[in-house]
Amino acid sequence: MASLWRNRSFNLLWTGQTINGVGSAVSTVAIPLVAVKQLHAAPFGVGVITAAEWLPALLIGLLVGVWVDRHHRRATMIWAGAGQAVSMAIVPAVAQWGRPTMPVLILAAGLCGLFGVFFRTAYSPYLRLVVPREDLARANAKLRSSRSVASICGPALGGALVQLAGAARAVTADAASFLVACLCISRIDIEEPPPARTSGDTSLWPAITDGVTYLLRARLLRAVSLSLAAINFLLTAAGAVEVYFLVRDVHLSAGSIGVILAVGSSGGLVGAFIAGSVTERFGFNAAAAGALCVTAPLGLLMACAGRGPAASLFAVGLFVLTFGLTISTVAFMTLRQLASSPAILGRVSATSDLLMSATIPLGALIGGALGSWLGARVALFAIIATLCLLALGLVLSRTLTGSHTTAEEPATANSG
Template sequence: MAGHRPAGGLLRTRTFALLWVAQSTSAVGSAVTTVALPLVAIETLRAAPAEVALLTAATWLPWLLVGLPAGVWVDRWPRRRTLLVADVVSAAVLVAVPVAAWTGVLTMRVLLVAALLAGAAGVFASVAFNAFLPRLVGADDLMEGNAKLQTSASVALVVGPGLGGLLAQAAGPVSGVLLDAGTFLLSAVCLLGIRSGPEPRPGHGDRPGMLRQIAEGVGFVMRGRLLQAMLVVAAVTNFAMLGITALRVVFLVRAEGTAPGTAGLVIGVGGLGAILGAAVAARVSRRYGSARTYLLANVAAAPFVLLLPLGGHGPRLALFAAGSFVALAGATMSNVMTMTFRGTFVPAHLLGRVTAASRIFVFGTVPFGAATAGVLASALGVRSAMWALAVLYVAAPLPLLATEARTLRDLPARPAEP
């Protein structure tokens, strides 16, 4: 439970500082893997573009397979312990990739299974974290907490891809995957140091069945036109952006002949925009309102994604970096608004299920986006596939203009349950 916060911000509190270190180090490792894992497929296994896209799809497919049950289980289990187990499982799965490479048994099938298992652990970690944070910091500090965590995640987007590319050049692609495994172990150590007190959970005797609990979470998600529109917009933008993400390494390295290290650095530059978005999100929200900030972050930033397929070798890499910069700035501001809205609006006992149900809508489209990217790349070429996905990304936020978001100053909120 949130306690008294000393002057100087949340990072001066021991519990939040440990959580911040855990999430930040893990975010860096995961950002390394977003480049390292496709490079393992491309350079070690000589995978085709469709296979690389399938690898991204496998990482996100667990949201469709276990997302809703995970929400129920997270609401039943201690959330800190769930985070710990997810970190250890992720580390073990990722260590298996370099071990398989060193022993000569690594295949595309092994890589896909590893991506699937790591993705499943990530589902539980994501749901548990989003349910754990509001209780740890309290409603009053939730915007600041989300902004700080998004800032560190954004720094990871800058550091991680570049580091992944450089590690791949210096020590081979699997070295980045091994680094990610180490960051999960460090995250687990930090979580062991957090003392958040006993977590209230429903007793076994009066607990409804899983299907009824899932229905409660889904039912809450479907309340209200604005919440539905936010979910649809997030689902479509994720479909498009993760399709682009599945192709970006292939586009830069194979289609345009960019060195892996340079490609990682260019991808990482886009993360600077995410840092800016996270840094100003709370300030912009206080001045102009969370609903206006959310609308601006989605509608105004989206057209810059059209710069990505215009990018290429040499000076045109600047177009790719600029498009990523603005798009990620908007996406990060939108994430801060959305997570804070959910953390304050949703009753605490439903937070795991509502988070899972929301992310089923949002992340459930990702495997299809990545798979569609692979099909489009095979049929039309990588650049044409990126154009199609970029146009879809630009169109995705337009339905928000038909909702009350156009007239609201702030997103609706109510105090979270103690």
């Protein structure tokens, strides 16, 4: 742990991602509130906005993986982060001269998602460069703790900004946070090795298939990627109805919604603090499946929330669920980084991201459709119940057990 505190490059990366996380958490409250309160969108409309953000990864994710393995990761992260800042600035800019429309929200989400594909794909390989192997789990836990802090502060800040400046103008905080993250990354002075190249072959298809084949051949990587995709599908489906549920069924104000989400999300911070110890005690494999299996059932309390004091049930359920999800996610992400060769990690990350990106828009649309069809409360209960069954299945099937975390060298990886 001490070595991480002395690692200037990691601390710059960590600081930037913490600030950016808070800004993005503001948008998770502000943008749905623009859609629901100002534009009177149904849950399906909120789902379409979320789907638009993740659609670019589905369309170009594999190509971006090749790009990242052929270019400097830090430079890619800087210009991609700047693009995300401009994308989010569209919403408050339009609000300055009128009222945003659903097409504007969808456009902003889609452009942010487009640049986000480049940033996320470069992020994992760059973290592997910045942090020594023995500190990787702790680094992932610290980064996850930042996301938890963002989940706590961001919604509360978002609710306050919405009440002070309006939902659309509150998105300015997200745009500014992307710029701060870019500045922090630009200050990292660690020497990045030149991208690997072989024999002058620059064809895309062999490089793409190498990444896909590498992931499919490795049993542990395959299990991790499929598990993350399934979890993200269900979480996105739940997210598509959460704000609508709290507004229409629980009848909370924007400020109260921010507080409820902040309190509930603090479970992720607690989970991040102990994730390193849990993974060291039980191993990455057991922690990934076990933490989710133990905590997911209490997440059903979220769907039991009601008016008055009963609204606190949402916070309690979200607290326990994010606690387990954080431990599980830290274990999953570290497993993926350790089990991948650095030479092909960009393409492995892109392939895994593609799986998640294929399920996240689907989850948003299905979650929104279920909310419109069954009602937000029943839909939320059904989605979290499915997450419980998934966690139980991971434990009973022993999918993640019995696999080692030593990275295989790509047999035919064309580095480009």
